[in-house]
Amino acid sequence: MPILQVAIPVPLFNPLFDYHPPLHASETQLQAGIRVRVPFGTQECVGMIVAIKTHSDYPELKTAYECLDTVPLIPKPLLEMYAWASQYYCYPLGQVIAATLPPKMMAGASTHIELPPDVLWCLTEEGRKHANNTFPAHQQRFAILLDLLKNIPIGYDESTLALALSNPRPTLRALQKRGWIAPLPKQSPSEIHPPLPLNHAQQHVVHTVCAHAQQFYPCLLDGVTGSGKTEVYLQLLQIVLHSGRQALVLVPEINLTPQMVARFQQRLPLALVVLHSQLPDTTRLHAWLAARDGQATVIIGTRSAVWIPLAKPALIIVDEEHDPAYKQQDSFRYSARDVAVWRARQAGIPVILGSATPSLDSLYNTKQQRYHYFHLPERAGNALHPSYRVIDMRQQPRHSPFSPELQKNIQYCLQEKQQVLLFYNRRGYAPTFMCYSCGWIADCPRCDAHLVYHDNVRELRCHHCNYVQNVPIHCPQCQSHSLHPIGQGTEKLAEQLQQLFPHARIARIDSDTTPSYQEMNDLLTKIHAQEIDILLGTQMLAKGHHFPAVTLVGIINADAGLFSIDFRATERMAQLLIQVAGRAGREALPGMVLIQTYHPEHPLLHCLIQQGYGAFAESALTERLNAQLPPYCRLALLRVGAKTLELAIEFLNQAKYTAEQLPDFNSQIRLLGPVPAPMIKRKNRYHAQLLIQSSQRNLLQRFLPQWLSALQQKQRSVSTRWSLDVDPLDLM
DNA sequence: AGCACGCCGACT
DNA sequence: GTCGGCGTGCTC
Secondary structure: OOEEEEEOOOOOOOOEEEEEOOOOOOHHHOOOOOEEEEEEOOEEEEEEEEEEEOOOOOOOOEEOOEEOOOOOOOOHHHHHHHHHHHHHOOOOHHHHHHHHOOHHHHOOOOOOOOOOOOEEEEEOHHHHHHOOOOOOHHHHHHHHHHHHHHOOOOOEEHHHHHHHOOOOHHHHHHHHHOOOEEEEEOOOHHHOOOOOOOOHHHHHHHHHHHHOOOOOEEEEEEEOOOOOHHHHHHHHHHHHHHHOOEEEEEOOOHHHOHHHHHHHHHHOOOOEEEEOOOOOHHHHHHHHHHHHOOOOOEEEEOHHHHHOOOOOEEEEEEEOOOOHHHEOOOOOOOEHHHHHHHHHHHHOOEEEEEEOOOOHHHHHHHHOOOOEEEEEOOOOOOOOOOEEEEEEHHHOOOOOOOOHHHHHHHHHHHHOOOEEEEEOOOOOOEOEEEEOOOOOEOEOOOOOOEOEEEOOOOEEEOOOOOOEEEOOOOOOOOOOOOEEEEOOOHHHHHHHHHHHOOOOOEEEEOOOOOOOHHHHHHHHHHHHOOOOOEEEEOHHHHOOOOOOOEEEEEEOOOOOOOOOOOOOHHHHHHHHHHHHHOOOOOOOOOOEEEEEEOOOOOHHHHHHHHHOHHHHHHHHHHHHHHHOOOOOOEEEEEEEEEOOHHHHHHHHHHHHHHHHHOOOOOOOEEEEEEEEEEEEEEOOEEEEEEEEEEOOHHHHHHHHHHHHHHHHHHOOOOOOEEEEEEOOOOOO
């Protein structure tokens, strides 16, 4: 009788459990990739068969209740990817599977589902007449759909509409019944936009990648903003479509890139599937199945889309590969960019990492000849390069965050009917809230952080744990009423800006004001219609948008990234400056970038501004080499949170001792710490960390799993929560 | 992660 | 007397 090895989604280092097969299971159901319902402790749960064994060391096996699938749900390559990821990231296999499958799958959902019809919904003539009607409250869903459809002649498919309206199908049916909308089969490519002519550099990329289409071919596509990376992607994808195979496109945040999605839809309406986290579960399940079975041809999605199975993979694209959003920052801490490269190797296909500001890791890989390097130097069209100007804030009047020079330039832009983009990296109204009488400051009771004052909702909020409290009327310490917000946030900046430019139409863009896809889309439409004069926002602004009428970009304070304990802070700062600058002067109008700083002499700024990102990257890489930091070594970080700091440090000291006793530990592996985390108290726990460094990746690869299983056994009864971060992005 | 078992404090 | 706090241990 065979024995099933089942991965159970529990946080144990070895989450594999053996079971006897269910009583009524057929031979073909006893295969890796089939879900089983099993008894587990006092409860029952759904697990995944990962192997069939002939013998188990465990004396008393239970019998599985039933198989949930008749044929394997998970194709073999995906199972292999799970196994590798579990090993590489030291994360329990059962949880890797549960975290990356559509959520319904491990809840035991059936996979025999009616797929949504593969059609694009369009307005009919009749529908167009009603598109601007006002609808009663109970028919607001009509209004939303009609409004969406009236702006897009080729129509939208159901999964795209689901981004704006949850579960659109009943509403679609109702509108179809009235004859206001009609389904258009996707196979009619009448409205497909024609490809744009490629310049020499773009052609070179397309030809070379095509010539290596049948093998693992990793490449870095280094192209400044507007150099036409997207056009290269589109033409490669069109070639993939012709070959009848599939492609996966990863983008950092889909909410923030509706324009790019729209462009893909216009050019590749055939079997395009859009995936992201706000999608309803059922839609995600459909997309997963459609990709696995080869019906979906091009899958565009965020980080988690890297785990979607592909029946006939031909190409993977990772756009804006430098973006930190590709690294998951909690629970299963994988890098979608690195997983994508692994997948391409496994499948034997090309993978394109695209960016205007490539990560130092990828640049290093091109230097090592591991990745091929393509450069797209020219801006498409006649757009001119922006000019940079550093403003020394030490020489400016202190009372305003906007230097006279910045103000003068804003004024000029407003006169000329050009748009301004201002960048500031602090949400909220004011980062501290203080009593002028006694000096009391509102702190988060759960973290080592001040509460941030939000004026519009009149709340104090912690940006680290989302703790919220009402604004106190008098000081809790001295009862005085002189409580005041101190410092600057985007909310307050917007207020000050409005006072300076009373007639300007100002829009704030940050996660407080624009949390959803729909709102972002609306705002972008307004911006393009020039209904906005000044855009003020956080990082969100820097990501991939095209603002053709923006001619002035202002960095309100560039100093945060220049002096940080995190070794990647300067890299991020440089990427941010270049990306934000890339938003300016895209058409005939030249752009200008004003950078306000208290450290105008900083070598990073000089190098970046005078010689460009490439030169900056060179010097940054030299610094990393000298300091033996990534990409010149491999890191892992053991983080721990405990009741007290002493307990946290003590746990790490024990862990360090355990490590040093292991057979695979040697002098090539260095353990640095333990040290208290940069923010010690977070969410009522005290944090410390231990850094693991090695020049050789495979040494760490062998050592880490051994270490973790030893830790699991020894430290099982410690009431601490710990996690290992392989290839950590920041050491916070 | 869940869940049970177990041993100490303030309740009807 | 017991209800329930969370520390500890286990899950094939």
